[in-house]
Amino acid sequence: MSVLVVGSVALDSVETPLGSVNGVLGGSAVYFATAASLYTKVNLVAVAGTDFPTEHIQFLAGRGVDTAGLEVIEGKTFRWAGHYDFERNITETLKTELNVFADFHPTLPPGYRDSDLVFLANIDPELQCEVLEQVSGASLKVVDTMNFWIRGKGELLSRAISAVDIAIMDESEARLLAQSQNTFAAARSILNMGPKTVIIKRGQYGAVMLSGDDHFIAPAYPVYDFKDPTGAGDSFAGGFLGYLDQVNEFTPQMLRQAVIHGTAVASFTISEFSIDGLRSLTRADIEKRYYELQRCTHFEDKECNL
């Protein structure tokens, strides 16, 4: 089994109240692959410029990520700069330089087309549709998106969402897409677009997952000293799909457990800048938080082990 991810490779500059970093490893495909590689083999499709440090590619390869689909072309790597205001709960994009990412059209190496699980990270829905045509046989297709594409390419995005099994997005994005102030009503509208399951990420408040009439409300892990939220959503998706690929069963119960795995992984991501919170992370660390999350949410008569 393996998971295919199509997304961005980036060099990020980030300022938060707890520090700042400049030109560090980032990008949706990188966060996803770093997280999912804790569980399974990852096939990565993305583009980088010739300025992209070789050590980053070696880092990914060292985790068993197949980087045959990482095109390195003449020019500069995609760069993103952002500022987080924790008090006002605002993320401000200071700079977006698409660079080599501007003309990116994902081409899947032949071996990648057999990937069972596919994650289309937050990229132009036009590219998401292109990839979906190339992986029609995948057993689980998942799409993420953001405000920019909802506003600018709504129709193509709807087509992508209607063609996947699971749509994942942030709460504000879901509300914007569904034109509803009620998160559950928004999730239901998105379900009606076609996917069997919708996952709404709520940041420090966790996530909700709707499949038909079934509701799962997941907590976030209580992190006392988070440093940088960048990549939380993509590493959530990496833990989620990595776990599903490993158990190779997509029942409602396994989807719930996968959400908790994603939640646990993301809690490590936000504890450090860049992917540093994931570098030395082990499955045992994740499982510890998985069971802590179980204890944090129980209120039944018999299983409440405090």
Next chain:
Amino acid sequence: MSVLVVGSVALDSVETPLGSVNGVLGGSAVYFATAASLYTKVNLVAVAGTDFPTEHIQFLAGRGVDTAGLEVIEGKTFRWAGHYDFERNITETLKTELNVFADFHPTLPPGYRDSDLVFLANIDPELQCEVLEQVSGASLKVVDTMNFWIRGKGELLSRAISAVDIAIMDESEARLLAQSQNTFAAARSILNMGPKTVIIKRGQYGAVMLSGDDHFIAPAYPVYDFKDPTGAGDSFAGGFLGYLDQVNEFTPQMLRQAVIHGTAVASFTISEFSIDGLRSLTRADIEKRYYELQRCTHFEDKECNL
């Protein structure tokens, strides 16, 4: 067993995107008592003006609420007018007329002093301290508060918080009081002020409860068509303390179950204006949502009944 509540009786005017009401029954003590009376006998201490409709007092008495502690004095009842913006998640106070509430000093009828459980709703911390001196023998004392008192009477509020078993407040209030942007760190700071337990209400995101090192993360009930958030926090507290009074056991496990009862009750409050969502509510309705919340949060191998 009985629960004592000291708080406000009000006539509210409320505008939300889903409608508006004018001069309807409200106030923290009323929401609390209406909710808690589903579980146990409630002793109410508050003040109303001579304009307060008798039918409201009859409504409370009809639910077994002891209104001997409701002073009715010459003048107008406390009036509050507010506007909710669901899109921006903002509550705007349009008007506050304290009226007879301005000179209120709670006096407990003799029989009330033996109440086992005491809820000090969001009122002047000076009054909260006065009541605490009169109920020193109570086995569980709980205090709520709001931004206005944190800013204006911080020292007296700290004294009240240090003298109770449980402090309940909204997330923004906890962060303001503890001067921390991290909700869990804020809760821990408040724990260090003295109470054994802190409950942070997060509106549509549920609640968290900290007792020592124990964390409980509670979901909100998925309400698709909420109309008016007024009174959600006070009816949460009413369900919480009503349940605890009934089970008469304050173990961590019972506290968790009580939080879920409070959550379920509050989900009915917000479905209608004023206390209308609670008028015909039954314990069976609450228990249905209690078990739904259990199913909404499970991810274990065996107990996940979807």
